[in-house]
Structure formats: C-alpha cells, structure tokens
Amino acid sequence: MAAHETPPGVPPEPARTEPVSSDQQPPIPPLAGLDLEGLRDLLVGLGEPAYRAKQVFQVVQNHGVLDPHRMTALPIALRERLAAATSPALSPIEIQTSSDGTTKFLFALADGKRVETVLIPEGDRNTVCVSTQVGCPIRCVFCASGVEGLIRNLSTAEIAEQMLHVRAHLGERPTHIVAMGMGEPLLNLPALTGAIRLWVEHDGLGFSPRRITVSTAGTPSKVDQLIELQLGVNLAISLHAPNDETRARLVPGSPAGRTAGLIEAGARFARETGRDATVEYVLIAGENDHPEHAEDLARLVAGRHIHVNLIPLNPVSHQPELRAPSSLAAQGFARRLHERGATVTLRRQRGDDIAAACGQLALERSVGEA
Ligand code: SF4
Numbered sequence: 001m002a003a004h005e006t007p008p009g010v011p012p013e014p015a016r017t018e019p020v021s022s023d024q025q026p027p028i029p030p031l032a033g034l035d036l037e038g039l040r041d042l043l044v045g046l047g048e049p050a051y052r053a054k055q056v057f058q059v060v061q062n063h064g065v066l067d068p069h070r071m072t073a074l075p076i077a078l079r080e081r082l083a084a085a086t087s088p089a090l091s092p093i094e095i096q097t098s099s100d101g102t103t104k105f106l107f108a109l110a111d112g113k114r115v116e117t118v119l120i121p122e123g124d125r126n127t128v129c130v131s132t133q134v135g136c137p138i139r140c141v142f143c144a145s146g147v148e149g150l151i152r153n154l155s156t157a158e159i160a161e162q163m164l165h166v167r168a169h170l171g172e173r174p175t176h177i178v179a180m181g182m183g184e185p186l187l188n189l190p191a192l193t194g195a196i197r198l199w200v201e202h203d204g205l206g207f208s209p210r211r212i213t214v215s216t217a218g219t220p221s222k223v224d225q226l227i228e229l230q231l232g233v234n235l236a237i238s239l240h241a242p243n244d245e246t247r248a249r250l251v252p253g254s255p256a257g258r259t260a261g262l263i264e265a266g267a268r269f270a271r272e273t274g275r276d277a278t279v280e281y282v283l284i285a286g287e288n289d290h291p292e293h294a295e296d297l298a299r300l301v302a303g304r305h306i307h308v309n310l311i312p313l314n315p316v317s318h319q320p321e322l323r324a325p326s327s328l329a330a331q332g333f334a335r336r337l338h339e340r341g342a343t344v345t346l347r348r349q350r351g352d353d354i355a356a357a358c359g360q361l362a363l364e365r366s367v368g369e370a
Helices: 036-044 052-060 076-085 156-170 185-200 219-228 242-249 257-275 291-301 326-341 360-369
Strands: 003-005 090-097 105-107 112-121 125-130 132-133 150-155 176-179 212-217 234-238 279-283 307-311 345-346
Touching: 036 052, 090 156, 105 156, 112 156, 125 156, 156 185, 156 279, 156 291, 176 185, 185 212, 212 219, 219 257, 234 257, 257 279, 257 291, 279 291, 291 326, 307 326, 326 345
Parallel strands: 125 176, 176 212, 212 234, 234 279, 279 307, 307 345
Antiparallel strands: 003 090, 090 105, 105 112, 112 125, 132 150
16 A cells, blocks of 8 residues: 655646756755865855865765754854755655555655656665656656656756655665666766766765666667766666667657667677666567567677566556566566576566556646646
C-alpha cells in the first residue's frame, strides 16, 4: 500500500511555457548548487571569513542540511545572513513509499515545474535515481516523462539538491546515484557535470564516481563528450530495442539509424575510461521481446563487454495497452541472450504500486491539477 504525504499550501502547477534555458538562475543562488569557490565568494561578500566556506559546504553537501537556520554549528548571525542570501532549489511536495521500499519524491521547482526522484533500496544498496530535465525530448512510448516533450533543462543546483533531500530522508548517505530519472542526461551534460563534481568533492560528500551511473538514450557524439570529461562514472545505454526499425517506434526521439553506433560508443566508453557500460532494455510484451529481438541484441553486444539489464515494463496510465511479458517469457528472453554469449541480469519490477514508472507521478499530478 502506498503511503502519501502532501504538505499543505502546495501551489498549483502553472500553465506550460516555452523551454527555458538552465542558465536563467533565480537572483538568489540556491545553496545546494554552490561549490567551495562559489560559497567563499558569497560569504566573503557577506563580510564573513573565507574559512567558513568549507564549514558550510560540509554541512550542506555531506550532511544534507539545506536550511541555514538548522546549521547549529554556525553562529546565529551567519545562519540568518546565509538564509537571506540563498534559496532552496526544490520544495518537496509529495513522497510515496511502495510496499517493496521504493520511495518516490515529487519536487516543485522555483518556477512551479515538477520533477521526480526515486530511492531504490535493495539489500545493502540504496540507489538514488535523479532527474536531469523537466520532461524529455526522447519520448519513449512507455515513459510518462516524455509525454509533453522537453520543457527545460535542470540547473546544477536542481540536480544536486534532489540527492541531498533523499539523503536527509534516508538519514544516511546513499550508496549509489544514477542519472536515470526524467530527461536525457547527456543533453544537459554541463549542469549534470556540475552536480557530479559537487557529489564527489572530498570536502563535501566525497561520493565515489564509481558508484555514479549516467544513462543515455541519445547520440554517440555525446558519449564521446562524456569520455573526454573523465569523470570516472559508469554509463548506461537506454537501448530498449535491438535494431533501428524497432527503436524508431519505441524510442522515437532518439537519432534515427544509430542503434549500432550507440553500442559502439558504449564499447568505446568502457575501453577508454575503464568504467562499466551497460545496456538497459525495458521488456514490452509483443513489442521488443520476440526471439529475433533477443538474437539481434545478442549480436549487438557480442564481444563488447557490455552487460545487459532486462527490466520488465512498469505499467503507465497513458499507454494502458503496453504491458510486461509474463515472467516465463522474460526468463526465456534472458536465457536466449545468455546462450548467445551475452551477460544478462533480469531485474524485477519495482514500486509498481506507487506509479514508479519514470515520470508517472509528475504526469498524474499534473493531469490531476489541470
Ligand atoms: S525513458 Fe528516459 S529517455 Fe525515455 S522518455 Fe523517459 S526519461 Fe526520456
């Protein structure tokens, strides 16, 4: 049974506007997006000694304390100055927890737009799945995030702060971060890179980049940009179809005719960075789960050291005819891949009682309030 928490006074989502660039920051900087240098500049500008920057950075990034009034290690006057000079990037407006522990957070942004973040507990792992855009230009047929296309990029602060809210909710640091929520991460790479640099900074959370995974459904050239940045993170290719024809149908916003090129880019990523590259493949009954799809997929990844994660579809309300294959059919697909030399994991559905499919909660709330 899902648990709902809806704080009072939540503003209605405003009417859809034209795309807004992520560099249109509000005049007061969000605290969660400031690196050490930015904090130093801010504090010195407020008449505070520069050494306070490291102290504030640790409290925000390592302990996830976002409200300056709650930074009890700081003098009261500094807390008040900091509160007046910075702003939150996100306001939590709803939290749903599934019977399997998966927890979905819905946040309102300063302009009233909404994004989701998901916490996925599994054994001793706590994985946070962050969003990088409002909406998504890739428009996968099974995904609620893509229904309205791209609305805007998130800023570094809006990406970084999602993780800090989840960290505060959890009461401890998560073990893994995946940029696999709403949006195509590699189309907002500068802002995402800023967030990753905040998470891995030793004076803050000191998160290992090896435990961060960036996903893409996009273009090989963007994967090459990620390689050049040398962030030390892993790559997940959201493939969902093993050939151009099926991919054009299921992932219509991805560049046409580039399925094999994307896999080649993934192999290049693994070779040149030494980090993992995986293929994510959402299994949809009758759409991409035929034996010939398994054959095509096995050929694509053959000899490339790319692990395949099969994920049975989470139901989405805007496409009720799409459904996951039976568990027997999913196991048969995985077995066929395995027999052809691929390394495969068949994942289980998570949080299907809390609208856990990507973008589902934001879409339902947006439609409900329209
Ligand atoms: S699954 Fe990912 S890439 Fe596809 S529409 Fe949803 S958010 Fe975009």
